[in-house]
Structure formats: C-alpha cells, structure tokens
Amino acid sequence: MKEIMKYQVNTLKKLGFIDNNFISVDATPVKANTKLNNLKCFASNKFSKKNHPKSDKDCKLGVHTANNSMKIKINDNSNNKLSKKYEFYWGYKNHVICDAISGLPIDEYTSTADINEISTLTKFLSSTNSWFSLNGSYVIADKGYDSKSNHNFIKNNLKGLAFIAINKRGKKTPKLTSTGNIICQGGLAMHKDGRQYFDSYIKQKFCCPFKKSKDDSLCPCKHEKYFNGRKNRGCVRYISKGTDYRASINHESKFFKTIYSLRTESERYNSRWKKLNNERAYVKNINSVSNLNTVGHICLLTTAIAAIKSGNSDKTRSLSGLKRTA
Template sequence: MKAENFAEISDLIDYLRNNLIIAHLCGFDITKKLPSYCTFERLLKNFDHKYLSYVMQNQVNILKDFGLISGESISLDSTPIKANTKFNNPKSFPKNKFSKDNQPKSDKDCRLGVHTASNDSSNKNYEFYWGYKNHIIIDCLSGLPIAEVTTPANIPDFDAAIPLLSETNNWFNLDGVNFIADKGYDVKKVYNFVRNTLPGHCFIPLNKRGSKKHNLTDDGHVVCDAGIPMIKDGKEYFDGFIKQKHRCKYYKSKDDSLCPCYHPKYFNGKKYRGCIKYTSISTDYRSSINRNPIHFKSKYKLRTESER
C-alpha cells in the first residue's frame, strides 16, 4: 500500500487480484482465493506493532554485523502524520477546527500539533494539524533508519528523544555516539542524557528562544541604554548557570545630570538609583560546546540524512 500509494484497502485488493505475480512475491498462495477485505482490515487493527519493531531491530543488527551501519554518528528528527479527519482538509471550514477541545470523532487518539518550516522562533510559516509524529533515528553514514516511534502530535521532539535513545541503546550500542539534531532538540536534558548516559557528543545548534541580547564591552560589562558601561554587582549561583548582576555605575550619586538619557529608573526616588540588568553565565555541557569550528559544522551537515 505504501509503495503504490494506496489510501484504501479496497485499492490494494484490486491491485493484487490484477497482479498475481506481485501477490505471489508478497507471499500469497495465488492458487487459492486472496484474503478478503475484512482479513486485511483485521490485520491492520489487531497486529501488534512490537512484532514489526522486533523485525526491524534484527534487520538493523544484521546490517551492523555486515558493516553497513556503523552507529558512529546518528541523527534524530520527526515528521508529521496527519490523521484521517475532515479537520485536516484545507477546504473544510468548520468553526474551531483546530481547538484542543474539538477532538475529531473519527480518531480519538490523535492530538493537535503544529508543523513549521524550520525551528527558527521568528519563522511565521507554520500550520496546525490533527495527527501524530513519527520520530526516526538515522545512521548518518549510510542514511538507513535505526529506530522509530510514533507519538501524538502534541509531544515535543525533545520529550520523545530521550525514551527513544534509551530504548535503542538497550539493543544497539550507542556508546560514544555523535548525536546530531536540529534546534528543536536544544534542551539541557537531551545534552545531559547524551553526555552522561550514552556517553556521547552532541552536535546541536543553539536555539536562543527570544533571549535578551545585551551590548557588552570586551571585559564583559553590560552597556546601558545611555551607552555607559555598568558595574558588576555580585553573582547568584544556580544549578548549571551563574546569574551576574550589573548595576548603573552612578547608583550612589545624587547628581541628576550624570545620566545622559535621563532614564526613568535613574529618577526612581530610591536610595540606589539607576538601571539593573542581568546576564547568565552557563556552566553546563550545552554551553561548553564550541559551535564555530569546522569539525562541528562538518558533523552537523550529516543531519541532512534524517531530512531525506
């Protein structure tokens, strides 16, 4: 059905009846009557997915023994699977068709998801859909799939990544693997899992997620709105990062003319006047990765295998 792009079981049955050679190659006994529509439908509904996963795992391990799959560098990505519902039809215009409370009656398991053209937060090119996501791990050198899992569409990519990697590591050794993924997987728990559990190396670009950008001097001082370098005024230590406080250098002054832009916070009437800004100094594995060298960029280019 997938190879011939058949949407209905009836199309498959008609095709097999008119192409008995194909039916024979698929394993059917063409000297007897081919299975009925109900048999195919019962197979699709009742066949446990774990059997297909077991077959795939064995095939992958055979290819690994042959040296066709190395597992040295893997890439993970997801693709949307739209549910068979009228809400996904662009020519359908019911009210609130993409409301979370408006669950399609034809598919009680699907969930509302969003498909974007890229993981750039400023990209406005996106669409909502009802359905699922298929998450696939690819061997970057051969381009062959290693493992997959299907989740409802509302599950974020990074939430599906760790269980899939953990399960795959149980039967496919991922020790020291190079894990390559796009910005959708740029979260600390993915980095920490790859680094501490596998252990491996991450090649994931940063997703700044609307973080504030401050103008800094060469020695790390924040430049205020008036263009004056601020002074550092203590640090707060958290798990994985350090919060650096920056304060107006004239915060103890009583001279109103020292602030060139006459900022409202300079005239706040408090004991310590002026602006206060904060910067974060990360100390975790995610922030320690240098993403500029050729080595990182050459490895990240292998991610295109998962796109294909």
C-alpha cells in the same frame, strides 16, 4: 514488524553500512485521515481541541513548524511583527534515529502529534541502546530537542557528545561590549558588580557606571531608575551563565558546525520516506498508523540491503536507481 526492522538494521551493521558513530534524531508529522486536515475545509473551529475528529479517536492536535529559522511578517492594527511560520494538524509523529553517514534508519516509533520531542529523547535513545549500542555516539538533533536533561543523558549515560542546536526560547540577548559588559539604554557600558553562584549557573550583576554620582545630568536617556532617590542609583541588569555540560558547548565553533551539518541526512531520509505516501495516514488508529510507518522503513532498508548484495552499494538510497541496474 519491529523485529524485522531490527534484523535488517543488524544485517546492515554486519555489512559495515550502519554504525553508531554519528546518529541524527528527528520527527516528521503524519496527518490523520480526517476532513479537518483538508485545506478546503473552512470550519472555523477545525483546529479546536473541543472539536476532535470523529473518524480517528486516537489522533491528537499538533503543530508543525515549516522551518526552524523561517519567519513571516504578520500585519495587525498596532504594528508589524515577525512570527514563525507554522501550521496546525490532527495526527501523529514518526520519530526516527538515522545513521548520519549512510542516511539509513536505525530505529523509529510513532506517537500522537501532541507529544513533545524534547521530553521523549532520553526514552527513545535508551530503548534503542538496549539492542543497538549507542555508547560513544555523536548525537545530532535540532533545537526542538535542546534541554539540560537531554545533554546530560547523552554525556553521562551514553558517554557520547551532543550536537543539538541551542533553543533561546524567546530570550532577548542584551547588547554587549567587546569585553562582555552590558550596554544600557543610554549607550553606556555598565560595570560588573559581583556574582551570585547557584547549583547549575552563575548570575553576573551589572550596575550603572554613575550609580554613586550626585550629578542628575550624567544619564544620557534620563532613565527613571536614575532618579530613584536611593544611595545606589541607576539601572541593574543580570546575565546568567550555566555551568553544566550544555552551557560549555561552543555552538559557533567549526567543530560543532561541521558535525551538526550531518543532520541534513535526517531531512533527506524523511523526504524519501514521505515519497511512500506515509506523510498522510490512510488508516484510522494509532496501531495501524504505526504499522504502516514501520513498513515504510522496512521497504527503504530492504532497498539498501538489495543494493549492497547485488553489488550496487552506491544505490542504497535510490530505489529508482537500483531498478535501472536490473
């Protein structure tokens, strides 16, 4: 079935409806056929690794973020805080490379739900590149794929450009002045105080503007570090800036945002694929789940080929629309 899908993709490539100019990578969850994924199952330990489903020995515990930017408020006894909206599930993931213009799949594979997307991107792109050239491609992906190694692989191995959303990974960005100086807790602009150069980043040091002052009243917030009894008093802060390809990308530029907006084609394709009832597995091992997932992609590619060859190229992404033309 993998070979059938490759044949279909190459057929669409010859017809001029799939190319490698803009490709989008994404993964969608596939829930295993187990009662532990049922919302009506009230077992307290249903998402514990020690309580593995007996009905499917291959599935793994995964987490699905409902939206990359969606946040919900969680109330506890101490304070109110914001947290990402997510859910745990037992199952698998289907990873898909799409043509971001036509919205059609190029390649796919199924993994268990515990596999992290960030660690599999280079292998996935290499495997696809062995039979469908990705050289010079603009590779688009969400922040789940953001890493230096992924960026460097796209730039150096594929000779392409990466359009991957930045993942701040919980790092807090300090308040800065218009000139890039850190603003301290007392509201003062800290002074630059030298740099440290490393292999892949530069570390900029900032110091208190009154570090050599002998006046104890100058610090607006009376910070404890201002009274450290040393020759150089006050706070010291650092900002690290990378020097690699990933750090050189301007994520706020119009060019980046325009290309990155094409990633919505992956979301649209995943939505069409889920309508084939592939979001929930009805078989109970990874080989069977992988086969059913591949069959789903074959069905959607078949629809596209049938639409093109019947003279209805505007219906390549709509099975119901193609049926109405018959």
